[in-house]
Amino acid sequence: MNRWILSYDDYDPGTERLREALCTLGNGYFATRGAAPESPAGGAHYPGTYIAGCYDRQAAEVAGRHIDNADLVNMPNWLPLAFRAADGEWLDIDHAQASGRLLSYRQELDVRRGVLTRLVRVRDSRGRTSRVAQRRIVSMHDPHLAALETTVVAEDWSGTAQIVSALDGRVVNAGVARYRGLPEAHLKHTKTAQPDDPELLLLRTRTNSSDIGIAVAARTRASAQTAATRRSEHGWTGHDLTLDLREGVPVTVEKVAAVFTSRDHAVEECGRAALAAAADAGGFDALLERHTSAWSRLWRRCQLSVDHAEVQRALNLHIFHLMQTVSEHSVNLDAGVPARGLHGEAYRGHVFWDELFILPFLTMRFPQIARALLMYRWRRLPAARRAAAAAGRRGAMYPWQSAADGREETQRVHLNPRSGRWLTDHSHLQRHVGLAIALNVWRYYEATGDIEFLGEHGTEIMLEVARFFADLADYDRSTDRYRIHGVMGPDEYHDAYPGRDEPGLDNNAYTNVLTAWVLRRSLDALAALPEDRRKELRERLTLTRQEIIRFEDVARKMHVPFHDGVISQFDGYAELKELDWAGYRERYGDIRRLDRILEAEGDSPNHYKASKQADVLMLFYVLSPGELDDVLRQLGYEHGPALAARTIGYYLPRTCDGSTLSSLVHAWILARTDGDTAWNLFLESLFSDINDAQHGTTGEGVHLGAMAGTVDLVQRCHAGISTRGRTLQLEPRLPTAIGELRLGLRYRGHWGIDMTCRQDLIRVTLRPGATSPIRVSYRAEETEIQPGATWERPLQHGRTEPAQVDVALQGPRNGLWSRPGVTDGRGGDPSAE
Structure with missing residues (x-):
């Protein structure tokens, strides 16, 4: 082949x-x-x-x-x-x-x-x-x-x-x-x-x-x-x-x-x-x-190879389509990255949160492209400020769907083709897109050390997003906690409470936890700037000491809901009914668009513990175990592998994967504990567009976030690369189906870092000509690699946190991991439906 x-x-x-x-x-x-x-x-x-x-x-x-x-x-x-x-x-x-x-x-x-x-x-x-x-x-x-x-x-x-x-x-x-x-x-x-x-x-x-x-x-x-x-x-x-x-x-x-x-x-x-x-x-x-x-020059920069021909062919295709959508020619453009690339008209070419899945690969190879995509967001900061002000809030409220000028482009009605009814669409309540943008800024800085971007643009984005969420959070004196009301999380099957007229949910755990994290990182970004620039920025944003104290207080006292020993998706989730998963699968077969099925029956997924895609579990994707533990510990909540294992095991069987991004996230999470299932989910995501698992939607444009996400999964999950602090951290989780993984990286100004992972070793080489050494961390060891030198260690196998997740005991999903009919991770269909 x-x-x-x-x-x-x-x-x-x-x-x-x-x-x-x-x-x-x-x-x-x-x-x-x-x-x-x-x-x-x-x-x-x-x-x-x-x-x-x-x-x-x-x-x-x-x-x-x-x-x-x-x-x-x-x-x-x-x-x-x-x-x-x-x-x-x-x-x-x-x-x-x-x-x-x-x-x-x-x-x-x-x-x-x-x-x-x-x-x-x-x-x-x-x-x-x-x-x-x-x-x-x-x-x-x-x-x-x-x-x-x-x-x-x-x-x-x-x-x-x-x-x-x-x-x-x-x-x-x-x-x-x-x-x-x-x-x-x-x-x-x-x-x-x-x-x-x-x-x-x-x-x-x-x-x-x-x-x-x-x-x-x-x-x-x-x-x-x-x-x-x-x-x-x-x-x-x-x-x-x-x-x-x-x-x-x-x-x-x-x-x-x-x-x-x-x-x-x-x-x-x-x-x-x-x-x-x-x-x-x-x-x-x-x-x-x-x-x-x-x-040829691009492929040298995109070096990523595995000794599995079919997987490699799909990875090459995904990298190819990513680089055709955003390349070095994008650097001087004012353009975001459409969810369906430049390959068709689905979602009207709008920009969602897909850079969350796209930027990590670009940042470690083409940081100038990643910077350009972040500049698309910075140029639309005034529009985000106007949106926040119109909502009666401070800071910046980024839209769920963006296009030319940064206004909210999300549809307000959509058609259920099963019932023929037009329905109100509340997808614009996914405020968490702003948190993803702030997270992307910080991850870019961690990987590149680009203090100029952080000082001129990035910190301003982060502070304005943090300001919005700090203002959005209401203080509850009875519990001494801050709460966020009336939002949606990544799971678009839940947009309101049963019997409540107004849309939105209270205390979506993903939104609240990530709010606490972003508040702290925005202050870290401010502290990282030279004193003169820090003072200028505070003056220009009229960021007072009182407001900084508010950031710190919300980050320390944010409410996170729990039930039955797991993190709740939102307040009230525990009171929802269990869905008859077996019955619906028997009657409908493919139930990924469960929202359409239930609405056609006169029902709603708002009544059930049934999610379209990863929501709470997105926390385990965007934050490392240590980062999530740190947030929960600072909030005063239980944390650690037992909580993580329970939470993952609880939600996996209650998610119908109505999104290719969801399978990708689940593959990432399970790579720590269940390699075989994780590999099957990875393959499902990897071939979803090639095999048109969405029954025709790929013809309307490829799913670029899922394509880039599969490549990123190989890079950051299988190779175990992360860029916390000033150290290149390595924690490989190589699947048994892969004998060898090779990749080349850029990191903090170093153009030539070559990494090899095999089932028996890990090797990192810093090419000659680098101006300074890099620090590498593996297990308990931290070492410095000089230009032209190679560091190598035996690969230590064994499970890492969280503890083993037992999904089969939960029942509803029970082995039905690989099914046709994936749909994309959006709020219903665009307004034309």
Whole structure:
């Protein structure tokens, strides 16, 4: 098996949109789905091109409510290229297959080189057989360029053939069926004069409300061209090429496209910039050479290998799609990381909390990219402050869903397709997104030591998030505790109490514990700054000593609910009913969307101890055992392995994993105690997109958080890497299925750290040229590694905290770990549903 190739040896219209998402090519600036160049949107196909951070807002009426939605815009399609033998039918894969004239078909994605190849052999209605080979790139060298090379061979005929190479701006956002009926058109077209160069085409458009100018230029050349004409329609422009083909002689057509917007730096006018880039670009082979060289450099930085071919292939694919969504070209952009990447239109391209799962991998390899993603949050700090003020609070209240300007983009209604009813959606009450942002800032600083970012941007984010949660917490004199009311935790199946009119829950444990942690870390961040900067920041934020005392008091007295010797998901959780898990599985089979099932029955998951995804257990993912113990100890609560084991064992069987992120979190937690189950859950997450375990949702865009999270799990869980304090801490938990794990890292300015984990040893090498040594901690040993030196120890096996978790005794889940039908970790469906 080639660990770098994703291939398909036939054509299947039923899975074409899945393949288009998995075969997306991008470079961090823009990405294009792996659609057939000759196929317009509709039926099996959905060509889509998306530029990072380019949104447009449209208003609509949904279920009697006025709403507006900001969408990541489907940009003009640069792909269109159609072929036919003279007087024959145009190449149409679906028609050729249906008529039995599709003789062979192969599609291959080479993730090492970033090249998509398609080989088609087809016979037309007049019996002429043609072979078409196409190679496609979206340049990782030049973020504005893409190229398509098409080679045609007339196998058993000679004569003329026609090629149409076009730019199509008549596209709409129609990639998600449940959004149809809402406004889809986000582009308006301007009449564009075509350039003097007959090889070039230019198309200019603008987004409707955000008024972003977009220009796409294309240069088309053929090796056996006999005639060419150019024609334009409203929103469309193209070349008609006539080729002279001889039997058995290949003819090649090269199409190079350039994409620019009015948001780009150092550009006077995006149309002229696009034309210049397309005209000056070299041929396909020259572009391919620079492109593959850029990917080679990226892969050296992304070194992570295991001696398991199928796992390695999936990990390579996941890293590939992560780097296509956020690359070194993202550093100068103002863009977050959409939950579905730049691969489709699900969730409208919104930014959730997925950087929680994405940033750890980037921080240890491309800290400048991680910094850029954190800057997306910092630039939207004013919007978060306005949101907090509108809610009557101090500080910054970040939105659950973010897009262009940082306002709350979360849907307020969603459709249950089982019942056909429109339901109020309370997902915006997931205030914990701000806590995740603050945590990401601190983890970035721990790994990089970037005191400049912490001083100029990071501490301000952390303090404003801490200020909001300190203000959100109400003091209860009767218990001398602080409480947070009216929020939702990560588990989106619980958004209100049974019988209570107002939405929200009280004292969600994940939110409260993480609040206490963030309050302390925000003060640590402030203390880490030079005295002058610390004073400036306190003055600018009007952060008084009284407010700091409030931070300390809330962090010391935050309420955490408990019941039956475990941490409660929220106050009142213990009073909820147990669900008849066996009965629902027997009646429905796949119950991951239990919320839809219960609502269609006239019921609600709010009545039951049944979670969509990890909630309390997220604490064991975001905090190390020592950190969680420290928080609970400072709050005056029981802590340690016994509590952890009980809590994990309690919630695992009461969670239906309606999220790929949930399986990932559970795999992480169980890696400490139940390696076999953890490995199976890891594999479930690893292959969920490749196998389309979500029954079609991957075709709407890959689940980037889960993809990055699987890679991060190998790095931080299997290799056991953490960056607490100024020490690289190692606690490997290598699965028995993996004999050797190798990875390269960046840590606090050190570019070259190589680590090897085997079942019998752990080895760390600091490459020569480093400016200073690094400190490494393993078990009870802490040592310093000098540049050019290697540290090695026998790998000590044995279980680590928490203690053994007995899930089977709980019953409801009982061995049903690997099931099809995973859905994503969001609050219902977007407002179009």
